[in-house]
Amino acid sequence: MRRIFIIASVACLNVLLLAAQPQKSQPAASAIDKKVDALIAKMTLEEKVGQMTEVTSDVVSTTTNDVHQIDAAKIKEAILKYHVGSILNVSGHAYDRKHWFEVISAIQQEAAQDRLKIPVIYGIDAIHGVTYTTGSTLFPQEIAMAATFNKEIAYKAGEITAYETRASYIPWNYSPVLDLGKSPLWPRIYETFGEDPYLIKTMGASIIKGYQGNDVGDKYHVAACMKHYLGYGDPLSGKDRTPAWIPDRYMREYFLPPFAEAVKAGARTLMINSGEINGVPLHASKYMLTDVLRGELHFDGIAVTDWRDIEYLHDRHHIAATQKDAVMIAVNAGVDMSMVPYEYSFYNYLIELVHEGKVSMARINEAVHRILKVKYELGLFERPVGNPDDYPKFGSDEFKQVSVQAATEAITLLKNNNNILPLKKGMKVFVTGPTANTMRALDGGWSYTWQGDQSDKFAANKNTILEAIQQKTGKDNVSYEPGAAFDSLQNINDAVKAAKKADVIVLCLGELSYTENVGNIDDLNLPWAQTQLAMELAKTGKPVILVLAEGRPRIVTQAESLSAATVMTYLSGNEGGDALASILFGDANPSGKLPFTYPKYANSLNNYYRKNLENGNPDDKHGYNPLYEFGFGLSYTTFGYSNLHLSKPDLKENETLTVTVDVKNTGQVEGKESVLLYTSQSYASISPDYKRLRAYDKVSLKPGETKTVTFKIIAKDLAFVNDVSKTVTEAGEFKIQVGDQTQNFNYISNTVPSRTGKL
Ligand code: BGC
Numbered sequence: 001m002r003r004i005f006i007i008a009s010v011a012c013l014n015v016l017l018l019a020a021q022p023q024k025s026q027p028a029a030s031a032i033d034k035k036v037d038a039l040i041a042k043m044t045l046e047e048k049v050g051q052m053t054e055v056t057s058d059v060v061s062t063t064t065n066d067v068h069q070i071d072a073a074k075i076k077e078a079i080l081k082y083h084v085g086s087i088l089n090v091s092g093h094a095y096d097r098k099h100w101f102e103v104i105s106a107i108q109q110e111a112a113q114d115r116l117k118i119p120v121i122y123g124i125d126a127i128h129g130v131t132y133t134t135g136s137t138l139f140p141q142e143i144a145m146a147a148t149f150n151k152e153i154a155y156k157a158g159e160i161t162a163y164e165t166r167a168s169y170i171p172w173n174y175s176p177v178l179d180l181g182k183s184p185l186w187p188r189i190y191e192t193f194g195e196d197p198y199l200i201k202t203m204g205a206s207i208i209k210g211y212q213g214n215d216v217g218d219k220y221h222v223a224a225c226m227k228h229y230l231g232y233g234d235p236l237s238g239k240d241r242t243p244a245w246i247p248d249r250y251m252r253e254y255f256l257p258p259f260a261e262a263v264k265a266g267a268r269t270l271m272i273n274s275g276e277i278n279g280v281p282l283h284a285s286k287y288m289l290t291d292v293l294r295g296e297l298h299f300d301g302i303a304v305t306d307w308r309d310i311e312y313l314h315d316r317h318h319i320a321a322t323q324k325d326a327v328m329i330a331v332n333a334g335v336d337m338s339m340v341p342y343e344y345s346f347y348n349y350l351i352e353l354v355h356e357g358k359v360s361m362a363r364i365n366e367a368v369h370r371i372l373k374v375k376y377e378l379g380l381f382e383r384p385v386g387n388p389d390d391y392p393k394f395g396s397d398e399f400k401q402v403s404v405q406a407a408t409e410a411i412t413l414l415k416n417n418n419n420i421l422p423l424k425k426g427m428k429v430f431v432t433g434p435t436a437n438t439m440r441a442l443d444g445g446w447s448y449t450w451q452g453d454q455s456d457k458f459a460a461n462k463n464t465i466l467e468a469i470q471q472k473t474g475k476d477n478v479s480y481e482p483g484a485a486f487d488s489l490q491n492i493n494d495a496v497k498a499a500k501k502a503d504v505i506v507l508c509l510g511e512l513s514y515t516e517n518v519g520n521i522d523d524l525n526l527p528w529a530q531t532q533l534a535m536e537l538a539k540t541g542k543p544v545i546l547v548l549a550e551g552r553p554r555i556v557t558q559a560e561s562l563s564a565a566t567v568m569t570y571l572s573g574n575e576g577g578d579a580l581a582s583i584l585f586g587d588a589n590p591s592g593k594l595p596f597t598y599p600k601y602a603n604s605l606n607n608y609y610r611k612n613l614e615n616g617n618p619d620d621k622h623g624y625n626p627l628y629e630f631g632f633g634l635s636y637t638t639f640g641y642s643n644l645h646l647s648k649p650d651l652k653e654n655e656t657l658t659v660t661v662d663v664k665n666t667g668q669v670e671g672k673e674s675v676l677l678y679t680s681q682s683y684a685s686i687s688p689d690y691k692r693l694r695a696y697d698k699v700s701l702k703p704g705e706t707k708t709v710t711f712k713i714i715a716k717d718l719a720f721v722n723d724v725s726k727t728v729t730e731a732g733e734f735k736i737q738v739g740d741q742t743q744n745f746n747y748i749s750n751t752v753p754s755r756t757g758k759l
Contacts, residue, residue: 050083158210185238187519
């Protein structure tokens with residue numbers, strides 16, 4: 001179909017010529033597309049550019065006596081003068097639902113005063129539940145969700161978060177993070193699904209389906225925003241928003257698949273990586289934003305910038321000599337909406353650029369089309385503000401139970417010498433450490449506030465680890481001394497004295513809440529004071545249960561060598577304390593598995609997929625040598641794997657290989673087991689990965705029970721990105737590994753992958 005755009009105010013011939021260029025053919029227009037086109041035909045350039053402008057709520061609010069509310073004059077200016085299409089966030093405040101209703105109503109009432117009455121799309125980071133609404137259900141962070149290896153629970157958490165986000169009158173969620181959690185130093189590891197592309201893409205697609213449902217426009221679903229496209233999770237320095245160097249082949253092999261899957265799952269919006277890759281800021285990359293995203297992935301939703309990132313093309317990356325050039329470069333590269341977020345220069349520059357013919361009206365119309373389409377899909381034109389009475393389940397016990405289950409299935413038992421766990425109720429327990437008595441170490445960043453620093457106030461009714469243990473085994477059986485703050489010892493003598501009187505020490509180490517640059521570190525080692533605390537306590541001779549509450553795998557090797565048991569809680573959310581206490585005392589059986597490689601040394605940070613290649617020399621002891629491997633996690637029962645069976649000896653093109661394996665609970669208690677299937681290729685045209693996760697499933701087994709787990713493998717599952725960036729499956733021998741079982745098979749194909757043409 002061809003579209004000829006009618007331009008209301010033509011400032012120069014250039015604009016006319018650009019606008020009249022035929023558009024490339026598109027699929028047949030839907031009813032919504034037609035509505036959008038009709039609306040666009042009525043819009044002035046100013047109204048269109050307004051739609052592409054997103055400001056933060058501070059721009060339209062004032063704070064009086066700590067009450068943050070919409071300012072009548074400011075919102076009038078934003079909507080009536082600048083026709084702002086989107087507002088985001090809330091700065092350092094958590095609102096109750098009533099306040100959200102007032103805020104969103106005030107915004108949409110103003111939007112209804114504008115000439116075309118286009119509703120505003122409000123966006124928020126509801127990344128583990130609806131972050132900024134008090135009383136909401138806060139789930140474990142994504143890294144912990146990944147440790148559950150349970151897609152169902154990710155889906156349910158997505159569904160509940162969508163419900164509670166709509167209950168806060170907000171239709172757009174900047175989630176999920178689909179970045180590869182590759183560099184353990186990076187302060188946003190906990191916001192990812194870990195280091196494995198397959199785990200990320202499957203968990204990501206599940207949560208997106210939960211967010212968006214079958215109809216993103218109904219009152220219980222929201223538009224997902226996959227982020228941060230692309231390559232954000234592996235900055236060379238480990239610091240947030242610093243340069244990454246990622247070859248195209250690696251980008252396509254490890255970083256791109258979760259986004260491709262998310263597009264297939266229907267994600268309606270995308271946020272761009274703030275960093276630069278190989279010297280090219282993503283916000284300026286036409287290759288990534290248009291050629292790959294639109295041309296290859298066929299994404300047709302909104303691409304929004306991250307925070308101030310167009311300005312940074314000038315200020316930080318120095319690829320634009322002026323702010324105006326920055327706007328031109330970004331919009332021409334494929335940005336649809338700018339998270340400006342503080343003022344209106346983007347709006348002014350973009351109007352000038354169109355008048356000057358430096359940005360075509362066709363590009364503007366394309367961006368506005370995407371934005372308005374999502375607004376229609378979300379039902380915002382009919383229902384700009386939801387109905388307060390429609391959400392009786394907000395913050396309900398039913399929702400909480402899902403968070404409890406997620407936290408319970410996430411928590412990962414890494415060591416359990418002599419089955420010291422579970423503890424017996426009634427034992428004298430000494431609880432200590434900087435993460436023992438704060439909700440910040442359970443919820444992490446993006447909890448009530450951006451940095452999560454107010455969680456003790458807003459989640460005061462939830463149990464910290466200490467409180468949960470006290471409830472579980474009785475206050476009289478529990479003593480507590482912090483022993484250390486995050487990076488300094490505190491009354492260590494008191495801690496040692498109390499430890500001596502106890503039967504067992506629960507030592508809670510780790511991190512407090514942070515995100516983005518605030519969480520940058522220069523050293524992956526846990527602060528020395530925490531290791532010192534572990535050493536002093538170990539001298540008492542009492543068994544130490546080490547609990548790690550942290551957003552990334554800090555190096556704990558020395559402290560961990562002193563523990564009798566080690567439990568990883570990640571950031572397990574508002575119910576994480578209770579879930580941990582249930583596990584420690586045997587009311588629940590742990591079933592989490594590590595979604596990343598836990599490093600042993602700060603300078604040895606390899607991921608599992610190329611582990612063989614990290615030992616340059618076969619007798620080199622300094623290569624891949626983690627503390628715990630990706631996928632590792634114990635249970636209070638044991639599981640035996642047997643009868644790994646392949647439906648045929650060879651797999652041919654267009655065929656399916658059915659893989660079955662029997663998993664038996666060989667222990668004494670009921671438990672859940674995540675069954676992970678890896679493949680490896682013996683020889684390929686480029687050095688193949690050591691092994692790659694290709695499928696997983698989680699089963700629940702009673703003592704003595706056996707279940708047969710079935711997986712299907714097709715040629716595409718065995719593919720890799722070759723030296724010319726093409727995704728190929730090469731004929732040859734493969735190994736399948738499930739638990740301790742392995743089987744080989746051959747992939748037989750007569751197709752020799754072409755080295756030219758389409759990727
Ligand atoms: C973060 C994004 C977030 C945005 C809006 C940025 O600083 O990088 O992940 O969605 O802020 O809060």
